[in-house]
Amino acid sequence: MNASVDIALDKTITITFTEAIYNTTDELITNSNISSIISFTESNSGGTPVAATISYDEINYVITIDPTDNLKELQLYNIELSDLQDADGNLRSTSNTTFTTEDTTPPTTTFVDPQNDDTNVSIGAPLEISFNESVRKLDNTPISNTDLESIITFSPAATFTATINASNDGILIYPYPYLSSETEYTITIDPVEDYSGNEQIASSSITFTTAKFNIWNGNAGDNDFSNSANYEIGYTYGAGVLVAANEPLMIISDDANIPHLIIEPLAKVTIASGTTVTLSDELTIISDASGSGSLIIDGTLSVSSSKINIQQNITDASQYEFVSPPVQGATHASIGADGAIYSWNNQTGNWDSQTTDASLNPMSGYILKSSNDLLYNGALNRGSFSIDAKGTPKNSGFTLAGNPYTASIDWDLIASEDKFNIKDKFWIYKDGIYANHDVSTGIDTDLEGDASLIPSGHAFWIQANWSEGETVTGTLSVNETYLAHNETSYLKSGSSANEAIPHIKLAGIHNGVQCEKAIGFTPNASEFYDDYDTPRFFGFSPDAIELYSIVEDKKLAINSYPELINNMVIPLGYKTRSSGTFTIRINNMTKMEDGLQVLLTDHLENTVIDLNSEGSYEFTSEATSSDDRFSIQLIGDVSTDVDTPATDDKSINIYSIESTLYIKVDNIKNPEYTLYNIDGKLIDMDRLNPQSLNHIEMNGQKGIFIVKVIGDGFVTSKKVVIN
Known part of the structure; x- marks a missing residue:
């Protein structure tokens, strides 16, 4: 019987032994002294005693407990038996047995706010209904948010959305767009039942009047x-x-x-x-x-902080949402989320689960799933906030920050000293993929309009100025002078105010989900991974196809090159979480030469498509990640006669002898070289030793090649012939 539930309220309790019992002083237990070895209490040992007649059948060794009154509903009870022994002295130590009684009463409905006959009720604030226990529909099925639209009615009629909390004992109703001013309303909720099947016999309703x-x-x-x-x-x-x-x-x-x-x-x-x-x-x-x-x-x-209600819409209960609290003292439990909440640990590079009572810190970002919209109550976050961006080998420099305000943060307004040792770019999650804003290139992917805005209530990724193997700390600081009004949510639209470098923007499309990848060109970039490149964050959308290129084993959403060379070929990878038919197209070309051709090669299907004239390319794929199925070839009026004199105060010499390429570098900081064949295909690239004659073996490759050398404030190119 221990830990039994749903015990009848009129239950008579029996305890049976197999032989005569004695107390520890060898006294035989009889009907006259049975009460000395047993106690019957509420809750646990030492709880409130329960009035009952206790008897003992000395022939059949049965104790009977007959409560004087019916037991209480949903009450935990405890029966304690003292130390006992049999005639041979075999000891039975003190034992406690618990049980919980049944529930026989229908749930109670309480209109928390507003209450019956209230006046001056807000026309837009949430309305709250609570129950004294978890409830469900009368057909024994759970109540969904959609069900509430038919279970709850207004008279006169009003449009609304509603959510029920995770414990199924609280409902929030959001008038949409708002109730009528100075109007008497009756709100009614249909009968429900508890999880013991106790049904309400009638609807519940109140009447209230809205304010002017x-x-x-x-x-x-x-x-x-x-x-x-x-x-x-x-x-x-x-x-x-x-x-x-x-x-x-x-x-x-x-x-x-x-x-x-x-x-x-x-x-x-x-x-x-x-x-x-x-x-x-x-x-x-x-x-x-x-x-x-x-x-x-x-x-x-x-x-009053108790009178502040900040809503946050949840667009898709099946997807993780990236959020940040705009008020002080928010917790998992207080905001109404009915799924788990996680924070990013930028020391370990892992996700940490948040307990229901743990505080959600201003300017920290969190991810969660919830079938309910969130509701923040409490004092607004005011003043300045900062967050450290840790860069370690375990997290690649990434930190999940959050907007702590009730308006957007304009990234481009943040002073450079408040972006201490962090890259001038951010990533934000939207519609199952990551969009990004990159100040260095002026290129934004999957953003249109005012892309520098980070909406209120949203989390976003930042990255410390981190290099492989380093441990660094940067700091992002914000204050209310960096605010602008919200223009959208989850950045469904947005665009950069920065002057963009010349670039081509491709898009992968599947089931209506678009994900962009950009290829840019600026003399400030190198052929290696640098600040003009932006890593690809892979999202969670089952429908997205996420395009990328690879430099130094890093998969990039934005990849910038020092210059565009005729016939240059750029491998194009992709990742998708589902199978189906996918599309690749050009979304736009900014500041590119007229007549530039963009050829897409599908190496699996041995197909070449001119994206300029064809518009797009469709293909089928299983759920996969492929680094080399596609490549982009750029063909245009770009000269390959690229002999360029070096700056006067520099000294460089490029020549070949038989199968070896020689590059002599003097007075150039951070020199690098890239090697292309005459068709513009990248053959090799590496760093050069300054103040040295660098030897590069061609390993049997012959023909005309283009050598490009770049350094800080310096670039030159030259044709060489390898015999």
């Missing part, structure tokens, strides 16, 4: 909070304010006392410097698949 709200539309065009013409039907003092989705920026530049401030998705509010805004009731920032509302506080905001 001023609806901002910004039609006056001056962004002025105080201008009555910027509201749908003028401004009423003492009423709440709702800034409608996608409407123009609101600027509050005069002190204001407002009961409610609701900022809808992609709506924008700035509290100007020197201005104080006092909210007597709530601040709610709403999020959906299009993005989140944003708030920039250059002045002062006074509001």
Whole structure:
């Protein structure tokens, strides 16, 4: 019986022995002294005694416990037997047996906020319903978020989304876009049952009345909070304010006392410097698949931390989302996530699981899966924050940072000293793949529009200035002067304001998921891996095909070369997690010569496609990673007669004798060479020893070759003939 559950409330308990029993003083146990060896309590040994008649059948050796009253529901009980022995002195030590009684009462529904007959209820804040135990539908199946749309009704009708928490005892309802102002509503939830099958016999409902709200539309065009013409039907003092989705920026530049401030998705509010805004009731920032509302506080905001509601939309419950808390004191449990949360340990290069009560730190990034939208409550993060970017052989220099604010961080506004010893680029996860913003090249992959923005509530990767085998520390510091308003969510769109180098942007496409790969050209780049190259982060999307090139064993999303050489060939790899039909195409060509041909060779199918004229190439593949199935050949009006004189204060000599190439280098820092055949195919590359005559064996290769030597502030090329 130990640890049994669902024991009947009117249960009579029996304990049977196989022989006569004695206490430790050799006294025979009889019906008259049975109570001396047994106790019956709630919870555990030493708990509250339970009134009961205890008897003992001395013939059949059976103890009977008959409770005076029915037992309590869902109560843990304990029966303790003292030390006992048989007639031969065989000892039975003290034992405790526990059991839990059954549940016979239907669950109770509680409307937490609002409550029945409440007035002045917010038109946009979440509504909360709770139960005293876990609940399910009357057909014994779990309640899903989709089910809630039919289980819950409003009168008059209102559109909404809703989520049920992981323990199935709490519901949050999000009006969408918002309830009507100054309206009496009745909200009803259908009967449910608990997991013991106890059904509610009737629906539960309350009636409440919403507050008066001023609806901002910004039609006056001056962004002025105080201008009555910027509201749908003028401004009423003492009423709440709702800034409608996608409407123009609101600027509050005069002190204001407002009961409610609701900022809808992609709506924008700035509290100007020197201005104080006092909210007597709530601040709610709403999020959906299009993005989140944003708030920039250059002045002062006074509001109770318990009245702050910051939503974060979860776009896909099956995918990991990269998040960061915009409030103080957030935990796994408090934000409503119903899946595990992990943080990146930049010392070990591993993911660490977060306990439900562990604090989620501002400016740290986390990954999670959740079928619920997240809801952050607490004091807003204000002021400056920083995070160390560790570079070790275990993590390749990567750290998962997070945006701690209620508006976007504009990466390009961050001062160089606040990007101490970190690369001037970031990666952000969206739609199952990683997009990246690279200041060095001005190239962004899978981003359009304002790509330097990192939206509120999002985590992003940064990389220390790390080289193989090193251990380094960089620091990223941010403050509120680096903020801009949200333009999107999960960077579904965005583009760089930086001047981009000439480049070609390819895209791999499968099942509507696109992933870009860029090839750039700048004299500042080398043929080796450097700051003008950006590693490929592989995502989790089952549909993506992720393209890359390889330099020094590193798979790259952006690969930059010192120059474009006619007929140069660049191997193109790809990775996909599923089989199917895939597409490769040119997305755009920026600052490239007119007439440049981009040929894609499929070496498996022995097929060559002109992507300029054909537009795209379709192929089939299993789930795989291939480094060499494809290559890109660039053909255009690019001269191969590349003899270029060296700078006057440099000294270099390139020549060949029989099958050996010689390169004499003087007064050039960090010299490197690359060797191409006459068709532009890369043959070899390596670093050169300065102040030395370098010998390069051609190992039987003959013909005309192009040798290019580059160094700090120096580049030259020359044709040589190897016989």
